[in-house]
Amino acid sequence: MVICPYCQKEIAGELDTCPHCGVTMIYFYQCHRCHQEIAATGILKFCPLCDANFSDQMN
Structure with a gap:
């Protein structure tokens, strides 16, 4: 789950x-x-500039 930075829900x-x-x-x-x-x-799954995989950077 993610917390909204505006309403905190x-x-x-x-x-x-x-x-x-x-x-x-x-x-x-x-x-x-x-x-x-x-x-x-x-x-994003990939960097739009160099196409690097972002899957290992996800929390």
């Missing part, structure tokens, strides 16, 4: 928008291959 980790308050979740990634920081409104 729990939401399912696969949702991109909080069903309680409507805030769009933003996820931040640091690519281990190209070292770029990437912000996305959904869960």
